[in-house]
Amino acid sequence: MSAVKKVLVVEQLKRTQMNELLGRGKRLDGRSLLDMRDLSVTTNVVEKAEGSARVKLGNTEVIAGVKVSLGTPFPDTPDKGLLVVSAEVLPLASPYAEPGPPDERSIELARVVDRGIRESGMIDVSKLVLEVGKHVYAVFADVSVLNVDGNLFDSTSYAVVAALLTTKIPKYEISPSGEPVKSEEMIPLPITTVPISVTMAKIGDYLIVDPTSEEEAVMDARITLVSDDKGNICAGQKGEPGFLSIDQILLASQICKSKGEEVRAIINKEVERAIGVPKQ
C-alpha cells in the first residue's frame, strides 16, 4: 500500500485543478463531494469459506473470506469467542504493493476495520462460547485486496461485514465427556447490528467521501467513522499527516450516518438475496 502516495506524484499537478473543481462542488470523475462510487456486493463467492463476499467500489476490488474453527478463549476473556480481522493488499492489486509481511498501512487498515466491527458489537462474541474457558468459536475474517483505487478502508469493511452476515457455522454439542461434537446443523453468526464505515478525505478545505487513489494522492488527511444501525458512532480514525478542523470532525460525524444508511441498504439487499431473510 505504501506507494499509493508515490504513485501519483506527477498528479500533484492536478491539485490546483482539483481544488478549483471542488470549489464548484465537483470532482474529477464527475461525482459531487458526498457521492460514493458504484458499489457492488456479491456474497458466497468462495464456497469453501464459511462466509465470503466480493466488493467492488468503483475500480477498487476486494474479497473477504470467513473461516471458523474451534479454539481456546484468551485467559482474560474465558466467556468470549475469538474474532480476528486481517487484510493483505496483494501485490497484484497495484504497481506499488509489494510482497512481504504487512506494513504499517496494511496493519492500520486491518485494525481499523476490526475496530469498527468489534466496537459496534456486530458479533455477540459471548454467544460464540461452547464451554467457558475451554471451547469457543474462532472467527477469522481475512481480506485480499485485488485492485487498489482508493478507499480501502470502506471497501474492506463492507466485504468483511457482508461476509460475516452470510456466514454459516456448524452447530456443536458438548458430549458427556466434555468434548465438542459437530452436528449437521448450520447456524448463522450471532449478529446484533450492521456497522458501516464511511471514509472521508480532506483536500484543501473540502471533505469528500469515498476518495479514489487519485484523490488520496493529494489529500491532506483522512477520517474514517463507523456507525451502527441505531445511529451510534462506534469507531473512528484520522490518518495521514495533515489535520482537520473541529468543524470538519463534527461535519464528518453527520456525513457518516447519512452515507452509512445508503450503504447499509445495499449490503442488506445482497444479504437478503443470499440468505432469503432480512437480518435483524
Place this chain on the structure above:
Amino acid sequence: MSAVKKVLVVEQLKRTQMNELLGRGKRLDGRSLLDMRDLSVTTNVVEKAEGSARVKLGNTEVIAGVKVSLGTPFPDTPDKGLLVVSAEVLPLASPYAEPGPPDERSIELARVVDRGIRESGMIDVSKLVLEVGKHVYAVFADVSVLNVDGNLFDSTSYAVVAALLTTKIPKYEISPSGEPVKSEEMIPLPITTVPISVTMAKIGDYLIVDPTSEEEAVMDARITLVSDDKGNICAGQKGEPGFLSIDQILLASQICKSKGEEVRAIINKEVERAIGVPKQ
C-alpha cells in the same frame, strides 16, 4: 545454493566445448553421458544421532542425521507418524552459499528429497504410532551440505536414505496410565523399500546423469526421478528455466531405473556392512 549458477559465468565459454564433447559421448571429466561419479556412503558417522550417513559423490559431500522423538500426530492423520526432511547448504560448502533462512533452492531440494522418500512409502508411517491421535514417533532427517560440486538432489537423497536404513529407535510401551515408557530395546524403522533418486541434466540435446557444478552452470534443465526397488517411479521434478522434449522425459524414466539399481546396490552394501543383515 543460489550462486551455483553464478559461480561459473566464465565457464559459459565451455559450453561450446562441452556440446562438442557430448556429441562424441564424452564429458569434461572423462565420464560418458550416463556415468555417475564415484559414490561413497558411510553410515553411523554421528553417534549421537539415531541414524546418520556421509555421502561423497565426486567432490560433493553431504552428511545426514536422523533424530527421533515422540510427538503428536497431525489432526487429519492421527494414525500416522511424522517424517520431516530438511536440508541446509552450509555456507562453508561453497563460495556462493550464504548464511540465512533457506532460499527457494534449499526449499526445493528438501521438498524433492522428502517427496521421493514419502511417496515411495519407504517408511511405513502407520507403524510409527504408539497411540492413535496421541503419541507417534517423529522422525527428523536433516542434511548438512558440506561441499557443493553439483547434483545435490541425489547426494542429499542417498544420505537420507542410508541414514534412515541404519536408524535405530528406542521401543516404547504404553503404561497403564496411558503414557509412553521407553524400553531398553532398540528397533529399526519400519522400512518397506529403498527409493533411489537419479538426476539428469539436459545440455543442448543431451541428457547426462549426475552433473557436476560445471555442468549445472550450463545446463538448460534438470530432471530428477525416483524409483523404488520394484521398479515403480514414485517422484519426479523438472527444474531450471529450460524445457525437455517428450522423448527426453520418457528416456529419463528409463535411465532412472537402470542407474537406480546401481546406486541401490552401493547403499545396500554399506547398510549390510553396518547393521549386519540385508534390509527387506
Place this chain on the structure above:
Amino acid sequence: MSAVKKVLVVEQLKRTQMNELLGRGKRLDGRSLLDMRDLSVTTNVVEKAEGSARVKLGNTEVIAGVKVSLGTPFPDTPDKGLLVVSAEVLPLASPYAEPGPPDERSIELARVVDRGIRESGMIDVSKLVLEVGKHVYAVFADVSVLNVDGNLFDSTSYAVVAALLTTKIPKYEISPSGEPVKSEEMIPLPITTVPISVTMAKIGDYLIVDPTSEEEAVMDARITLVSDDKGNICAGQKGEPGFLSIDQILLASQICKSKGEEVRAIINKEVERAIGVPKQ
C-alpha cells in the same frame, strides 16, 4: 549498540592523549584507573512490575523490571523454576542504537548479565517450584537501556540484581484438584547471594574499571568478572578483538572482588531502604 565503537572515530585521536594520561594514573574525566563513576540505584520505580530498579552509572542509565508469572518447567529440569534475563538498548539511548531485533552485542550483554546471576546461584531456582514438572515460577528480568555512556554490562547487571532483590511475588497454594491458587501473601524471591559484575577495559598496557563510551571507543579488550558475596568468582567474559596478558587476567580477578564489595554496599543500602531489612 553496534555503533558505540563508530561514534568516536574522531576521538581515536585522543588515544595518544589517553595513553599518556593513563601512564600518569589519570583518566580524561579525572578519575584514577580503578575509580568507578557515581553510581545511583533506585528501586521500585515501575510499580506495576514485581520488582524494578533504575541505575545511573555516570551518564549511563538503565531501568530493569521483573515480571513473574507461572509457567511449566523445562522437561530436563522439572524441579527448577525459570529465570530469563533480556536486555534492549533502546533506540533513544544513543545516536547509534537502532530499532530491530537484538544484535550480537545486545545478545552478549543479556547473556553475560544472565550468566553472572545464574552461575552465582543468586536465585535458588529449586525453591521456585510449586509442583515438580508442572507448575513453577517464571521470572523475567528485562532491561531497557535509556542512555548509553559506556559499561552497559555493569549498569545492566546492577539494575537486574537490585530489581530481583526487591521483587515480591504472590504466594501460591496447590488446590486439592492440583491447580495453583494465588494467595494474598507476597513473598520475596529466594535470594542466596548478591553477585556483582565488574568490567574492566584494557587500553594499551592499562586496565581501568567502569569505562565510558569515550574509553570504550579506544579500548583493546574488555573483561567482565562477577563475584559473589563469599568472594568466589562466578562468571567471566572477555570481549572485543584484542587480547589480555596472563597477568592482566589475574589482576582483573583481584580488582573484581575489591570493587565488587564497594558496589555491593551501595546496592544493599538501597535495598535496605526499600524493603526495610538487610537481605541475607
Place this chain on the structure above:
Amino acid sequence: MGKQGGDSTSLINSQGLRLDGRRFDELRPVSIEVGVLKNADGSAYIQFGKNKIMAAVYGPKEVHPKHSALADRSLLRCRYHMSPFSTEERKNPAPSRREIEISKVIREALEPALILEDYPRTAIDVFVEVLQSDGGSRCAGINAASVALADAGINMRDLVCACAAGKIAGQIVLDIDDTEDKEGQADLPIAIMPTSNRVTLFQLDGQLSNEEFSKAFNLALEGCKSLYQMQREALIRKYFGKDGNEAGEQ
C-alpha cells in the same frame, strides 16, 4: 497421495465414472476471463473445477534493487500465494515452503515461453493468487498466468498450458481433483508449450509403473492441448469477441 489406496476403488464407480461424474479422460469445467484487473498490465481469472485463481502481470518495469537486474534480459519473478480463506482450514498468510517451491516451478514453467531478451535490465512480475483451492491449483495458475502474460503484451514464443493426469483406484485418469489427490495413488502435473511439445513443468507424486507412467504422461499432454484451446478462446473473446465486455464478472 494415499499409498494404501484401501477403499479408493470407490473413486470410480461401476459405470467407470468418477465421484463428480467425469469419465477417466474428462477435464473439470474450466472458464478463463482475460483482463479482469484494472491496475495490472495483464490479468486473467480462471475457474478450474473449484479452483478460483487470479493471475496478474506487472512489467516490463524497473528493477529494485538495481543490482539484481540482468544485462541481457528481463528478470522474471513469480509469486504463487493462497489467500487465507482459500483452503479447508484457514491458511496462515505467510508464504509456506510449499508455496515457495510452487512459485519456483511455475516461474520455470513460464520462462521458456517468454522472449526475455527483448527487455534487458527490466523485471516482469507474475502473481498467482489462489482464492479458492482444489486439486491442480498449480496447473490452473500456470494456465491463467500464461494468458495474463499475453494480455500484458509480453513477447512470447508460445502460450504455456498445464494439466495433470493421475492414478486413482488403479486407473490412469485426467485432471485429478482434491479428493482424488488425497485418496488417489499418483499425481503427474505437467506444462507444455503446445506448438512445439516442449515440456516446461514436470512433477510426480506417487507410484507409477513404467507403463502407467507413459499412459499418464500422454493423457496429461492431451489435457494440455484442450487447455490451449480454452486459453486461445479466452484471448480471442477479450480482444476480438462479443463476450469481452463481461470480463471480470462471474
Place this chain on the structure above:
Amino acid sequence: MGKQGGDSTSLINSQGLRLDGRRFDELRPVSIEVGVLKNADGSAYIQFGKNKIMAAVYGPKEVHPKHSALADRSLLRCRYHMSPFSTEERKNPAPSRREIEISKVIREALEPALILEDYPRTAIDVFVEVLQSDGGSRCAGINAASVALADAGINMRDLVCACAAGKIAGQIVLDIDDTEDKEGQADLPIAIMPTSNRVTLFQLDGQLSNEEFSKAFNLALEGCKSLYQMQREALIRKYFGKDGNEAGEQ
C-alpha cells in the same frame, strides 16, 4: 471497551466521583520533565496517571538508506514501544501490531506541527518508550514527544497536545484510565495544535450517540488545553526556571 457495561455503573459513585476520586472533568496527575536524557537531541519524561513514558528526539540527521531521503523536507519517523515490564503481563519486546499502528498515528499527529521543509534531505527520529503503561499512553506519549521536539530545537508551528475523553457508567468523562478503559463504553483520544485548534489525532473506540460524541469531543479539547499549559510550564522550567536542574530526577 466492555460494551455490555453490566456493573460498570460502579465506575462512578453516588457522589459522582470516579474510582480514583476524580470528578468527571478532572485529569489524572501529570508531571513533565524536559531534557532528561544526555545523548538525545531533545527529550522529555512524562508521568500521566500511572503512565511513565520517556520520549526522545534525534535529528535533523543524515538518512540511511539514502534513497529514503526526501528532496523537499525532513523524513519524520516515529517508534512507540512498550518495555516488557510496562504492562500487567510481560510484553514480548518485538513490536506488536498495536504498537505499529500507534507509532503511525503518533507520527501523523506530530507532523502537522513540524516545519519539516526547513530540513530537506534529513531525518528526524521520535522515540516514545512506555516504561509503565496506564490508559491513555498514546496521548501521554504525544505530549512528551511534542515537548522533546521543542527541546531538540526543531522548528514548530505549535506544540501538539493530546488528551482523551470517554464514556463510563453512561457518563462522558475526561481522561479515562486503564480500568475505565476496560470497563467503560467508549474512548476518544484526540490531539490538537492548541493555538489554531487543528485536530491532528482522532480515534474512537466504543459507542457514542451523536450528542455524546460532541460532548466527549469538546471535553477532550478542554483537556488538551490543560495539557498545553503543563507543556509550556515544563519547557519554561527547563529553559528559564529554577526547577530546571531537577530534570531527570523523580
Place this chain on the structure above:
Amino acid sequence: MGKQGGDSTSLINSQGLRLDGRRFDELRPVSIEVGVLKNADGSAYIQFGKNKIMAAVYGPKEVHPKHSALADRSLLRCRYHMSPFSTEERKNPAPSRREIEISKVIREALEPALILEDYPRTAIDVFVEVLQSDGGSRCAGINAASVALADAGINMRDLVCACAAGKIAGQIVLDIDDTEDKEGQADLPIAIMPTSNRVTLFQLDGQLSNEEFSKAFNLALEGCKSLYQMQREALIRKYFGKDGNEAGEQ
C-alpha cells in the same frame, strides 16, 4: 553448571580417575585434519572427544554490501553453527542466541592473531560447523578455525589454541566434557596465542575461589600448549607429511 553438585563426587572415582578414565590433567583424544573441503580456501576437521567439527575459511574476498568494507583492513566474520542432528535433542537450525554469542567470542578470539591490515577492503569468512557436539565445542572450533586460517594462507602472527579447565567433584581438572559440564561446578574456556601468551578468549561459568581460579587458569594454559603441538603436527602432515593424502577421510 550444577551448582549444588550433590552427588557429583562420583565424577571422580577413588583412583582419582574421571568417568571416561582420564586423569585430572588429561585431554580427551584429539585429531585434526587439514584441507578436508574442496571448495573452501582453507579448512580443517577436528575430533575433540565426541566433538566433530568442520571449520572452513573463505577469503580474503570481496565484501557485500560494499559499504561494510573497512578501508584499512579486512572485515573478519564468523559463524558458529550446530547442525540439527549434532545435539541430544534435535536442534532448530535457526541460529540461537547461544550460537550468536559464541560466533562473536570466537571471532574476537581469532582476530588478534590475524594480520588483517594486509587485506584492506576485503572480507574473511570463518565458518565453524558442529556436526556432533560435546562439552568444549567452542574451544574445539577455535582450534580448527585457526588451522583452517593457516591452511587458507591468511597472514597470521600466531596460531590460536583453545582449551578449558573446570571444577568437578571439588577438583580442578583439564578439558571437561558434556557430562562433567552439566554435573560439574565450573567451566573456564580460554584461548591463547601460544608464542606470546596472549589471552584472546576468556569465559567463566560457575564458581571458583581465588585459588581455584589461578589453578584452573594455569591448567587451561597448559592444555592450550598441548593443542598447539597438535595443530602444528596437523599442518605439517598436510604440507610436508606422508599422511597428507588421507586428509578428509576418517
